[in-house]
Amino acid sequence: MSQQTFSLPYKHPFAPDKKYQKSVVYFSMEFAVDQALKIYSGGLGFLAGSHMRSVYALKQNLIGVGMLWKHGYYDQGRKKDGSMQPEFREKMYSFLVDTKIRFQIPVMGKDVWVAAYYLPPDVFQSAPLFLLTTDTDGNDDTTRAISYSLYDADVTYKVAQCMVLGIGGARLLEELSYEPQVYHFNEAHAVSAIFHLFKKYKKVAEVKKRVVFTTHTPEEAGNEKHDINFLEKLGFFSGLDLGTVRKISGIKDDTFNHSLAALSLSRKANGVSKLHGEVSRHMWKSHKNIAEIDHITNAQNNAYWIDSELESARIAKDSEKIAARKKELKKILFKTVADQCGKIFDPNVLTIVWARRFAAYKRPDMLIWDLERFRKMMENKEQPIQVIWAGKPYPKDDGAIDTFNHLFYQSHHFSNMAVLTGYELALSKLLKDGSDVWLNTPVVTREASGTSGMTAAMNASLNLSTFDGWICEFSKDGENSFLLPVAEGDDINKQDCDNLMQKLESTVIPTYYANQTKWQEMVLNSMNDVNVEFNSDRMAREYYEKLY
Numbered sequence: 156m157s158q159q160t161f162s163l164p165y166k167h168p169f170a171p172d173k174k175y176q177k178s179v180v181y182f183s184m185e186f187a188v189d190q191a192l193k194i195y196s197g198g199l200g201f202l203a204g205s206h207m208r209s210v211y212a213l214k215q216n217l218i219g220v221g222m223l224w225k226h227g228y229y230d231q232g233r234k235k236d237g238s239m240q241p242e243f244r245e246k247m248y249s250f251l252v253d254t255k256i257r258f259q260i261p262v263m264g265k266d267v268w269v270a271a272y273y274l275p276p277d278v279f280q281s282a283p284l285f286l287l288t289t290d291t292d293g294n295d296d297t298t299r300a301i302s303y304s305l306y307d308a309d310v311t312y313k314v315a316q317c318m319v320l321g322i323g324g325a326r327l328l329e330e331l332s333y334e335p336q337v338y339h340f341n342e343a344h345a346v347s348a349i350f351h352l353f354k355k356y357k358k359v360a361e362v363k364k365r366v367v368f369t370t371h372t373p374e375e376a377g378n379e380k381h382d383i384n385f386l387e388k389l390g391f392f393s394g395l396d397l398g399t400v401r402k403i404s405g406i407k408d409d410t411f412n413h414s415l416a417a418l419s420l421s422r423k424a425n426g427v428s429k430l431h432g433e434v435s436r437h438m439w440k441s442h443k444n445i446a447e448i449d450h451i452t453n454a455q456n457n458a459y460w461i462d463s464e465l466e467s468a469r470i471a472k473d474s475e476k477i478a479a480r481k482k483e484l485k486k487i488l489f490k491t492v493a494d495q496c497g498k499i500f501d502p503n504v505l506t507i508v509w510a511r512r513f514a515a516y517k518r519p520d521m522l523i524w525d526l527e528r529f530r531k532m533m534e535n536k537e538q539p540i541q542v543i544w545a546g547k548p549y550p551k552d553d554g555a556i557d558t559f560n561h562l563f564y565q566s567h568h569f570s571n572m573a574v575l576t577g578y579e580l581a582l583s584k585l586l587k588d589g590s591d592v593w594l595n596t597p598v599v600t601r602e603a604s605g606t607s608g609m610t611a612a613m614n615a616s617l618n619l620s621t622f623d624g625w626i627c628e629f630s631k632d633g634e635n636s637f638l639l640p641v642a643e644g645d646d647i648n649k650q651d652c653d654n655l656m657q658k659l660e661s662t663v664i665p666t667y668y669a670n671q672t673k674w675q676e677m678v679l680n681s682m683n684d685v686n687v688e689f690n691s692d693r694m695a696r697e698y699y700e701k702l703y
Contacts, residue, residue: 178333179216181207181282181341182219183220184199184306185222185305186204190580192274205459207284212280218335219283219284221320223302224246225290230243253273256271258326264390269291269319287327314381324345324348341369343370363421366420369702374601383410403419404419415442418445419442419446424446425448460614462484472679475675478675483502489502491575496573504539507522508545508590509522517597521651524652540571540664587616597621599623602624620638639651
């Protein structure tokens with residue numbers, strides 16, 4: 156398939172490997188396949204991007220369906236005083252192919268035009284991707300805006316976005332004359348497609364035969380819920396009457412739970428780590444007629460994330476070379492620190508990084524909760540440290556934005572503390588390369604998987620983490636990472652903070668400065684342990700073996 160033309164019906168552009176013949180369409184609200192294509196916000200997108208790269212590498216018969224967000228998620232700019240400010244700017248991509256496919260779906264009481272663009276697999280070495288947009292001729296300003304910003308804060312628009320992904324994605328496949336054997340919903344955003352499929356196939360069994368579902372949500376309250384009448388008005392159920400919707404989706408009252416509907420109409424589902432599988436099965440155990448929930452642990456694509464010099468040193472078991480390369484990579488990261496913050500960091504100093512989406516349960520600012528203890532650590536000239544924060548809060552999450560800005564204002568007091576903006580794939584890569592310690596502080600069981608620590612470990616950074624998500628399957632305290640004990644009782648925040656400070660003061664910092672042999676041994680263990688199990692090639696294989 157060339158860049159210029161698009162012929163129907165759709166034919167997969169590369170011949171699939173015989174192990175992966177089954178045709179799959181993977182629906183996701185976000186994909187982070189490259190820094191240049193800004194259609195992602197955080198972990199879900201990073202995960203989907205890595206998955207699509209492994210699909211390409213393994214020649215699997217899978218295509219992705221997503222959304223073309225006109226303003227992306229948002230650009231993380233700064234106000235006059237340097238604190239963060241969300242900015243929304245139009246993005247243009249000459250590498251996407253206009254398929255010329257246009258069709259209408261009913262959304263918000265209007266017939267809305269949907270246009271489809273195509274990312275050929277050779278552009279970024281990913282699965283073929285189809286991206287949908289309502290920003291096209293024939294739509295008024297209100298309906299064009301559905302595909303402006305990922306995760307719109309207005310609930311009507313957010314649901315409309317899910318409908319374009321779900322119903323629009325299912326309609327796109329009909330336009331392409333492409334009938335996959337498996338519809339894979341990555342999170343419940345595209346669940347509206349299931350009702351479109353039910354209208355088409357008339358039987359729950361026929362829908363279930365085709366649908367699988369991945370949940371990323373580790374607690375009941377985190378699952379998206381809306382009033383069923385509100386959804387019906389928007390056109391969410393493709394014209395099915397509410398009696399039928401309730402009957403097939405497991406919904407008993409007027410509260411429509413998107414994840415429960417996806418679980419009720421899938422033949423199989425999965426959590427995204429071993430712990431998350433257990434948490435999910437427990438969470439949904441009162442619902443009898445739902446899909447079996449297995450687990451497939453998230454992973455990241457090491458071909459994309461790994462520094463080639465670090466990797467050759469790992470294979471050669473050359474710890475000195477790893478340490479030398481690490482210093483070079485720190486210098487590269489520190490140019491960005493100097494550019495954004497006007498601070499000169501030293502590559503010989505232990506560098507701790509906290510970088511991922513800012514959200515309350517991830518507790519980004521735990522390191523400064525005990526400010527006196529933090530100050531003492533930051534002012535220690537014998538065993539100095541440098542700390543960097545980065546990450547995007549949701550643009551309307553005032554609490555998380557306040558936390559980000561509080562850290563930024565605190566950083567004025569320390570020449571060895573930096574808070575960076577613009578946390579996307581490129582900055583994420585720099586931070587993984589340039590960190591010695593990757594700090595991860597979620598409330599235990601709240602992080603379904605978390606994958607940023609995987610790519611940090613691939614690049615010779617040691618995880619310092621609470622015992623949650625993927626860490627439970629990877630971490631051996633003192634051998635390949637530093638683990639905090641699981642806090643119990645009433646004040647887990649205070650316990651976790653005390654344990655974090657204790658671990659840094661008594662173990663992490665002294666090991667770096669007084670026992671480099673031990674440190675390098677841990678780094679090599681960590682790089683080896685993350686290499687196979689947490690590479691997305693393993694994950695993409697498991698999706699075919701266990702889910703499809």
